[in-house]
Structure formats: structure tokens, C-alpha cells
Amino acid sequence: MNAELIxxxxxxxxxxxxNSDAAMLSQELSALGIGVYHHTVVGDNPQRLREAIDLAKxxxxxxxxxxxxGPTYDDLTKTVVAEAFGKxxxxxxxxxxxxxxxxxxxxxxxxxxxxxxxxxxxxxxxxKNDFGTAPxxxxxxxxxxxxxxxxxxxxxxxxxRTKGIPYxxxxxxxxxxxxxxxxxxxxxxxxxxxxxPLMQSLDNPTLAPYAKESEVELRITAKAGTVxxxxxxxxxxxxxxxxxxxxxxxxxxxxxxxSVVVQALKERGKTVSTAESCTGGLVANMITDxxxxxxxxxxxxxxYSNQAKTDLxxxxxxxxxxxxAVSAPVxxxxxxxxxxxxxSDFALAVTGVAGPDSDERGNPVGLIFVALASAEETQIKKLxxxxxxxxxxxxxxxxxxxxxxxKLAEMD
Amino acid sequence: MNAELIxxxxxxxxxxxxNSDAAMLSQELSALGIGVYHHTVVGDNPQRLREAIDLAKxxxxxxxxxxxxGPTYDDLTKTVVAEAFGKxxxxxxxxxxxxxxxxxxxxxxxxxxxxxxxxxxxxxxxxKNDFGTAPxxxxxxxxxxxxxxxxxxxxxxxxxRTKGIPYxxxxxxxxxxxxxxxxxxxxxxxxxxxxxPLMQSLDNPTLAPYAKESEVELRITAKAGTVxxxxxxxxxxxxxxxxxxxxxxxxxxxxxxxSVVVQALKERGKTVSTAESCTGGLVANMITDxxxxxxxxxxxxxxYSNQAKTDLxxxxxxxxxxxxAVSAPVxxxxxxxxxxxxxSDFALAVTGVAGPDSDERGNPVGLIFVALASAEETQIKKLxxxxxxxxxxxxxxxxxxxxxxxKLAEMD
Numbered sequence: 129m130n131a132e133l134i135x136x137x138x139x140x141x142x143x144x145x146x147n148s149d150a151a152m153l154s155q156e157l158s159a160l161g162i163g164v165y166h167h168t169v170v171g172d173n174p175q176r177l178r179e180a181i182d183l184a185k186x187x188x189x190x191x192x193x194x195x196x197x198g199p200t201y202d203d204l205t206k207t208v209v210a211e212a213f214g215k216x217x218x219x220x221x222x223x224x225x226x227x228x229x230x231x232x233x234x235x236x237x238x239x240x241x242x243x244x245x246x247x248x249x250x251x252x253x254x255x256k257n258d259f260g261t262a263p264x265x266x267x268x269x270x271x272x273x274x275x276x277x278x279x280x281x282x283x284x285x286x287x288x289r290t291k292g293i294p295y296x297x298x299x300x301x302x303x304x305x306x307x308x309x310x311x312x313x314x315x316x317x318x319x320x321x322x323x324x325p326l327m328q329s330l331d332n333p334t335l336a337p338y339a340k341e342s343e344v345e346l347r348i349t350a351k352a353g354t355v356x357x358x359x360x361x362x363x364x365x366x367x368x369x370x371x372x373x374x375x376x377x378x379x380x381x382x383x384x385x386x387s388v389v390v391q392a393l394k395e396r397g398k399t400v401s402t403a404e405s406c407t408g409g410l411v412a413n414m415i416t417d418x419x420x421x422x423x424x425x426x427x428x429x430x431x432y433s434n435q436a437k438t439d440l441x442x443x444x445x446x447x448x449x450x451x452x453a454v455s456a457p458v459x460x461x462x463x464x465x466x467x468x469x470x471x472s473d474f475a476l477a478v479t480g481v482a483g484p485d486s487d488e489r490g491n492p493v494g495l496i497f498v499a500l501a502s503a504e505e506t507q508i509k510k511l512x513x514x515x516x517x518x519x520x521x522x523x524x525x526x527x528x529x530x531x532x533x534x535k536l537a538e539m540d
Numbered sequence: 541m542n543a544e545l546i547x548x549x550x551x552x553x554x555x556x557x558x559n560s561d562a563a564m565l566s567q568e569l570s571a572l573g574i575g576v577y578h579h580t581v582v583g584d585n586p587q588r589l590r591e592a593i594d595l596a597k598x599x600x601x602x603x604x605x606x607x608x609x610g611p612t613y614d615d616l617t618k619t620v621v622a623e624a625f626g627k628x629x630x631x632x633x634x635x636x637x638x639x640x641x642x643x644x645x646x647x648x649x650x651x652x653x654x655x656x657x658x659x660x661x662x663x664x665x666x667x668k669n670d671f672g673t674a675p676x677x678x679x680x681x682x683x684x685x686x687x688x689x690x691x692x693x694x695x696x697x698x699x700x701r702t703k704g705i706p707y708x709x710x711x712x713x714x715x716x717x718x719x720x721x722x723x724x725x726x727x728x729x730x731x732x733x734x735x736x737p738l739m740q741s742l743d744n745p746t747l748a749p750y751a752k753e754s755e756v757e758l759r760i761t762a763k764a765g766t767v768x769x770x771x772x773x774x775x776x777x778x779x780x781x782x783x784x785x786x787x788x789x790x791x792x793x794x795x796x797x798x799s800v801v802v803q804a805l806k807e808r809g810k811t812v813s814t815a816e817s818c819t820g821g822l823v824a825n826m827i828t829d830x831x832x833x834x835x836x837x838x839x840x841x842x843x844y845s846n847q848a849k850t851d852l853x854x855x856x857x858x859x860x861x862x863x864x865a866v867s868a869p870v871x872x873x874x875x876x877x878x879x880x881x882x883x884s885d886f887a888l889a890v891t892g893v894a895g896p897d898s899d900e901r902g903n904p905v906g907l908i909f910v911a912l913a914s915a916e917e918t919q920i921k922k923l924x925x926x927x928x929x930x931x932x933x934x935x936x937x938x939x940x941x942x943x944x945x946x947k948l949a950e951m952d
Contacts, residue, residue: 141576143566144757147559150581156557164553169562169579176577183595200730201736231951233926239733260926266605280751286944341584402821402842408828409814409821417897419929422730423836429841430824434881436554436839440852470848484831517831527679 129300130163132188134180136196136205138171149194149284151278155338156168156288159349160296160304164192172202180440181212185272186278190296195279197262199242205276208263213269217247220254221264227246230261235260254290259283268294273299302351305358307366309346312530319344322372326365328425333361335369340413342522378467379531385529386414393424394534400532402428403441405479406496407451408524426470431462441443441465454479456508467501474535477502483517493517496524500531507531541711542575542758544600546586546592548608550583559936561606561689562698572708573763574602584614593624598682602708608793609674617688625681630661632666634914635675640950642673667703669693685711706890717770718761719778722791722800724942726845728805733739733782738777745773755797758789779812781866789944797941798826804835804948812944813882814840815853815874817891818908820831822937838882843874864901868920871909879913886947887913888940895929897908908936912943919943 129462133153139145140286150167157164163317165188166196168365170176173442177196184191196205206349216379224246245262248254255264260283266275275292306429317436319337323346333350350367354356368376379388393400401414402425402464411451415421429440434453459479467475481487482497494513499506509531513523545565546804551557555822562579567848569576577600589608596603596932608617622629635656643650657674660666667676667687678687687704689696723731728751732739735758740748741755764770782789789801795900805812814824824840827833846865849855855873863869871891892908893899906925911918920941925935 138748140563140579140665141566142570143563143568144750144759145574146563147579151552151555151558154553156555158554160601165583165585166557166580167547167552167581171577173577180578198751200732219834234925236727237730238730241733242729242852244843267894404821406828407825407836409816409834409840409842413819413823413825416818416842416894416932417933421820423843427841427843428840429852430821430828431839432828432834439881440839442842469851482828490904498547508934519831521829527939530860 129189130165131157131190131192132168132184134177134184134191134193135167135169135279136172136177136193137169138202140169141171149282151280152285153192153288156293158342159306159347159360160293161300161351162296168175172196172204172460174204174208175338176209177204179211181209181250185212185270190273191276192275192277192292194284197245198263198265199239199244201241206247206249209274209276213247213249213267213272213274215232215251215267215269216410218250220246220263223248223254223256226256227261228340231353253295255287255295257283257287257404258290258419259286267444275528280393289347299490302353302354303358304349304351305355305362306349307362308346308381309348309366309369309373310347310379310382310385311344311376312342312378312526313386314373314518315374315533316342319346321371326368326372330365333358333365342519342526375534383527385533387418389529389536390415390421390424390535392420392533394420396536396539398473398536399424399426399465400476400533401426401472403466403475403477404428404430405432405437405462405483406524407478407521408410408432410521411476411478411528412527414525426472428470429466437462438499441469454481454487454489454491454492454495454497456497456499458509459499459508460501460506463499463501463506474500474532477501477533478524478528480511480524482519482520482524494520496520496527498524498528498531500528500535502535507535541601541603541604542577543569543572544578544580544596545576546596546603546605547579547691548582548584548589549581549606552581552607553583561691562695564693564697565604565606565700568705568733570716570718572705573714575710580939583722584616585614586616586620589616589620590624593621597624597682600684602685602687604687604689604704606689606696607687609657609676609690611651611656612840615656618659618661621686621688625661625679625684625686626661627661627679627681630662632658632660632675635660635666637648638668638675658762665707667699667707669695669699670702671698676703678704679815687877687933699730701741702760714763714765715767715770716761717767717774718759719774721758721760721785721789721794722794722797723756723777723780723785723788724754724786724790724797726746726756726785731756731758735781738780738784742777746779746940747769747779754931754938785945787949790942797828797938797945801831801941801945801948802827802830802836804945806832808948808951810885810889810948811836812886813838813878813884815878815887815889816840816842817844817849817874818894819890819933819937819940820844823888823890823940826941827935838884840879849874853881864903866893866899866901866903866907868909868911868922871911872918873919875911875913875918884916886944890936890940891912892932892936894932894936905912906932908932908939910936910940910943912940912947914947919947
């Protein structure tokens with residue numbers, strides 16, 4: 129089975145939006161064993177969209193459109209796709225109710241144009257959208273399978289993962305099953321060098337690295353008759369990977385590093401607090417992004433100024449003067465100050481220079497100290513990243529969380 | 541003149557690379573008055589690339605390819621493009637010297653396949669690549685202009701800006717100029733309802749809304765002979781939009797809401813601090829995402845537990861007991877406590893239920909109180925968003941920043 133992705137949206141042709149849906153869907157399709165041969169982007173233009181669909185029908189078994197399902201007059205994907213396959217759009221009262229409820233839930237008035245989203249091609253399978261208002265759908269006609277997904281990346285991927293993948297699984301025989309190992313602290317190319325002999329020796333299952341924001345995902349994918357058979361094929365490969373990467377693997381089939389840390393704290397009945405300078409609340413924000421974090425996180429400090437480090441965390445002003453705010457002693461004093469004031473088992477502290485400029489003491493961009501205080505000791509880690517402000521902040525926060533993850537793992 | 545962008549690379553179809561070249565080139569082309577009607581992506585496959593070029597020849601005045609100019613066997617763009625236009629590839633000794641020097645400069649041995657990059661279509665204009673080894677080029681044939689650019693984004697944009705734009709400037713008349721109004725606090729569909737009569741009455745300039753994460757961008761775009769003439773056409777439309785939307789417009793041609801707030805604080809010599817419960821540091825993190833935020837942001841508190849609200853911000857335990865932590869009095873006490881402890885001009889506080897579950901006092905998911913404390917008064921805003929945890933947190937943080945933006949605007 130081969131697929132073509134057609135993205136619809138003038139904002140893509142103006143360059144104000146990057147077609148990240150195409151990349152995300154391509155990864156997922158490739159993991160399902162479906163080859164993607166073309167990505168096409170057209171604007172909110174019915175004629176050019178129609179031509180793109182007519183062309184895709186001649187060369188693809190599966191067409192996935194993204195975008196143009198919304199309530200406004202330039203949202204024309206369903207109309208044009210239905211026409212191209214000789215189908216009528218019919219009103220789906222259930223989708224209309226869901227849209228009405230969505231607005232009611234927000235206590236927002238619903239404008240009538242929103243109900244346009246409830247018109248769907250006759251005979252299609254409706255994919256309820258739990259991530260927004262526009263329902264997605266799939267149908268088969270003229271020997272081609274068609275899936276229409278919303279454009280906003282969160283909705284596109286949410287609907288594809290929860291509804292699109294199960295739909296596609298019914299079209300292929302056997303199953304494709306993946307296991308995702310999440311890795312922090314080693315780059316994609318270095319990882320590939322380490323794993324290349326293993327990767328090249330494999331055919332089914334396959335082993336492939338995917339670079340994510342400041343980390344790498346390693347996916348082991350097997351094709352087999354049943355999920356159990358696929359799992360049995362994956363297990364020995366995973367064992368070999370673990371042999372090579374050891375504790376660089378922070379989790380398997382998990383959402384992210386912060387979820388792993390929150391879960392590990394919960395299991396051990398421990399709490400953490402934070403004291404952040406250059407990360408400006410990012411560590412606290414990542415922890416509290418995890419539902420249920422309140423059981424393990426009592427609070428944190430964002431001490432951006434030196435005054436705040438002294439007033440709120442008790443870092444001696446003389447220490448800041450002597451060593452500068454970006455130093456190991458200050459990181460240590462911040463972590464210990466936060467732990468004491470928040471009465472938590474652990475405290476994480478980050479101080480550094482996120483950029484774009486070096487600080488007034490001449491510390492370079494990307495110099496970071498991360499500290500982890502516990503009852504017994506305070507560990508300190510010095511980092512040097514030459515990168516953008518956003519990336520430096522992100523890497524510093526990830527390093528802090530990873531330090532706590534390893535500490536908790538050692539407790540077992 | 542209209543353009544089609546053809547990206548060549550299997551890594552794009554596997555989703556391991558996002559086609560950011562297409563977005564960047566589209567922005568540049570649109571600024572030059574060249575409409576982009578199609579983006580196409582094909583893999584390192586000569587037949588499918590040839591088909592894409594043959595199709596583009598029938599519908600575009602300008603074809604820009606990205607990728608496939610490098611030294612390895614799968615770099616086939618020049619060969620296939622030259623064939624499609626009946627041209628020979630000829631060896632360019634000057635390009636070969638540049639490639640040899642490039643390797644010498646980095647003290648790296650050059651493998652022979654690198655010289656493949658010095659073969660270019662006969663009669664083309666060579667774009668020397670100051671950002672890598674593969675030279676780019678342009679030619680005109682069969683009434684179509686063709687530009688071939690390298691794939692890596694830094695090389696692609698570097699060569700396009702320094703060589704491609706001057707080349708295209710000789711081919712076109714007129715410019716396209718846009719102005720971007722950023723709006724918080726009104727949804728895309730509601731916005732369109734309000735603006736539809738105006739949008740429909742316009743032809744040049746055009747007016748179009750784009751939904752972004754929890755906000756809307758409204759873009760006014762004019763085609764004219766010069767940038768000044770386009771600006772003069774945009775101004776009266778902007779005035780009409782401002783009449784309708786008023787202070788819902790938080791900025792024009794700006795990066796984001798937090799940049800506007802940081803800039804406004806800087807201009808007025810004012811500082812802000814934060815006290816966050818359900819947003820868990822997101823407001824602080826958004827503010828400190830702006831380079832130079834340290835001039836206006838001294839620090840913040842993440843008081844996730846009730847104990848932390850009392851210990852760190854001085855919220856009376858009896859008040860929490862009586863009204864619950866998610867209440868107007870607690871939001872007010874948090875903001876006032878933070879302002880006093882951080883010695884800042886303003887303080888923002890957020891308390892609420894981010895979900896996924898209602899809190900132990902039965903407050904529903906999405907119930908939020910935002911407070912803004914200043915020397916004269918404390919404003920409190922109650923919000924109800926029923927949405928995902930991430931979205932509730934994001935909307936609460938945006939609302940807090942927007943409250944401060946409006947307060948600062950009132951000071952003028």
C-alpha cells in the first residue's frame with residue numbers, strides 16, 4: 129500500500145505555517161509499513177485541490193488530506209474531495225451535537241458556520257475529534273482509501289493516532305507493532321554510529337532512530353501475525369539495545385521524561401521542589417504538565433535576579449559576589465534553600481546563561497549548573513551547550529529532570 | 541509570475557526531516573510578489589522526480605527545487621532536471637576548485653565523488669554556495685525559469701537570499717507586502733463572522749485570519765509597485781479592522797504576546813512577578829522566554845500546594861479553608877503576596893483547576909481565577925474553559941499576560 133499526503137491551506141503556501149503534519153504522518157505511516165511517495169500542498173483553491181486529488185487517485189492507494197475541515201468559507205476540503213469521488217455531503221446530527229456541546233462546555237456562543245463541519249461524505253466512517261471541533265472521516269471509493277484529517281498539528285496527530293491507525297490496521301493483514309525507547313543524553317548521529325551494525329543486521333523487526341526535541345526516540349517495529357508474535361520478535365532486539373545504551377534509556381512507550389520522573393516519585397512516595405534561574409520556571413512547568421503532579425510537587429521558585437536568590441532561597445549575597453550567580457556553589461545553595469523551604473525530599477536547581485548574550489560577569493552563553501539536593505547530599509552537574517536560548521533552556525531543564533530520574537532509579 | 545517548489549529527498553517522505561525550506565522560500569517569494577501555488581515532495585527517485593518536473597512545467601513560470609545536489613549516488617536532481625529540459629551537464633572547473641578548497645580549509649580529505657557537484661546544466665547561471673560544497677544554479681528554458689538549491693536549510697536560505705533573490709528581482713515587477721495583526725480573546729470563527737463583510741468587500745489588499753495556538757493572526761496583504769505603495773493600501777484596511785476589534789489586537793508584526801508585555805514593561809520601566817498554582821510556572825516561563833526579560837522580571841513562585849501558598853505568599857490558611865484555593869480571594873492574596881515579597885510594580889497570580897479531574901473541593905476543570913496586583917488595586921478575572929489540561933493551562937497563562945498588557949496600555 130502506498131500513500132500520498134495532500135495538505136490544504138494557503139498559509140502553507142505563504143510559508144507562515146510549516147507542513148509538520150506531513151512529517152508526523154509520514155513517520156507513522158512508515159512505521160505501519162505504508163510507503164509515502166508524494167507530499168503535495170495546495171492552497172484554499174477548489175480547482176487546484178481537485179486537480180491534486182485527481183492526480184493522487186492515479187498513483188496512490190491511500191490519500192490523506194490535512195486541513196480545510198473547519199468552519200470558515202475557505203474550508204473546502206470535504207466539498208472538493210466528495211465531488212472528486214462522486215459523493216454527496218450529508219448532515220450528521222451526532223457531529224452537530226458534539227460541536228454544540230463543545231461550545232456549551234466553554235460557555236461560548238456558537239456561530240452558525242460551525243455546523244458546516246457536521247456535513248460529511250455519505251457512507252464515510254466518522255472519526256470523532258476529541259481535540260477540536262471538526263470531525264475527521266475516512267471512506268473507500270474507486271479502489272482508493274481516503275482519510276481527511278484536521279490541519280492543526282495537535283488535532284491532526286490526535287485523531288490520526290486514536291482513529292486513523294486503527295482504521296488502517298483493518299486494511300492490512302497481520303499487525304505492525306512498535307516499541308518506543310526514549311533516550312536522553314546522546315545525539316541522533318552518535319546513536320546511529322553506536323547502533324549501526326545492529327540496525328543493518330535487522331530486517332524484521334526494524335530499528336530506527338527519530339530525532340525529537342532535545343532527545344531521540346528509538347523505535348523497534350515488527351510485522352507479524354499477532355501482537356504477541358510481534359512482541360516476541362521485538363524483545364531480543366530491545367535486550368541488545370539496552371546492552372549498548374544502558375541507563376541512557378529513560379523510558380519505554382512513555383509520553384516524556386517528566387512523566388517518568390513524576391511516576392517514579394509517586395511510586396516511592398517522594399516529593400520534589402524547584403529553584404530556577406535561567407530556565408525561568410520551565411522545570412516546574414514540565415513537571416506540572418503531568419496530570420497528578422500535585423502529589424509529588426509542592427512548588428518552586430523562579431529566582432531570576434540575584435536579589436531573589438538571596439531573599440527567597442537564602443543564597444548568601446557574598447557567595448554570589450565571589451563566584452557569580454552562574455556557579456556550582458550558587459546552584460548548590462539554590463537547591464538546598466528550596467528543599468529546606470519547601471520541605472521536600474528533593475530539590476532541583478538550575479542557574480546559567482541562556483543567551484542570547486553572555487552575562488555581566490562574562491560567563492558564556494550555554495554555561496549551566498544543575499544541582500539536585502537530597503537528604504544525604506547535593507549533586508552538581510556543569511553543562512556547556514552552544515545553542516539558541518530556547519534550546520539551552522530546554523536542554524538544561526531536561527538535564528535536571530534526568531538527574532532526578534537516575535537518582536530515583538539508584539534508590540531501588 | 542507563479543512558482544512551484546519541488547523538494548527532493550526520501551528523508552522528507554519518511555518524516556525524519558520537516559520541509560522547512562518550502563515555508564522559508566514561500567515567505568521570501570511572497571514578499572517578492574511571486575505567488576506559490578504548489579509544494580511537491582518526492583523521494584530520491586528519478587522517475588517520480590521527472591514526473592513532478594514535467595507536471596510543474598505545465599503550470600508554473602518558476603520551478604525551484606531543493607535538495608539532491610550533493611555528492612552521493614542518490615543526489616540526482618541536476619541529472620533529472622537537465623534531462624527534463626534537454627540540457628547536458630558540463631564540468632565547471634571553477635566550481636571544482638571551490639569544492640577542493642572547501643575541504644582543504646577544514647583539513648579534511650576530499651573523496652572523488654565530491655566533484656560530481658561541479659557538473660552543472662549547460663548555459664546556467666552558477667550560484668556559488670558560500671554555506672556548503674554543492675553549487676546551486678538557475679536557467680531559463682522552454683519559457684520556464686528553474687532554480688536548483690541545496691537541501692540543508694542553512695545552505696538553502698543562504699544561497700537563495702544572496703543569489704536567488706537578486707536573480708529573481710531582474711524578472712518581476714511589483715511587490716507583495718503584508719501586515720500581521722495578532723489577536724487574543726476571540727476565536728477564529730467568531731472573528732470571521734465579525735469581519736466577513738469587510739473581508740468579502742476586499743480584493744487588493746486581502747484580509748485573512750489564521751488560527752494559531754490559542755490566538756488568531758489576521759493578515760492584510762497588498763500587491764503594489766513598491767513597498768510604500770502597498771503600505772499605503774494596507775493602512776485604511778488596518779484602521780477599519782481596529783475600529784471593529786479594538787484592544788483585542790495585542791500587537792502588529794510581533795513575535796508573541798509575551799514579547800509585547802516585556803517590551804511594554806521595559807518602555808515604562810516597570811517590573812512584574814508571578815505567583816502560579818495551576819499554570820505551574822508557565823507564565824514565568826513565557827515571560828523569560830523573551831531575551832532580555834531579566835530587566836522586567838525579578839522572579840516568581842510556583843505554589844502548587846496550599847501549604848506553599850501560605851508559607852511562601854502569606855495566603856491565610858483560614859482563607860483557603862473558607863473559599864478553597866480556587867477562588868477570587870486566594871487569587872488576590874497570591875498576587876498581593878508575590879508583589880510585596882518580590883518588590884515588583886505588578887504581580888500576576890493564577891489559581892485554578894487544570895484537570896483532568898475536578899479538585900477535592902469539587903471545583904470543575906477549567907475554573908480559573910487570574911489576578912493582577914498593582915500599587916493602586918488588584919483586578920481579578922474569573923474564567924471557565926472546559927478543555928484539555930495543556931490548553932486550560934495555556935489559556936490561563938495567556939489571559940494573565942493579556943490582563944497585564946491592557947493594564948500597561950491604560951497607563952499611557
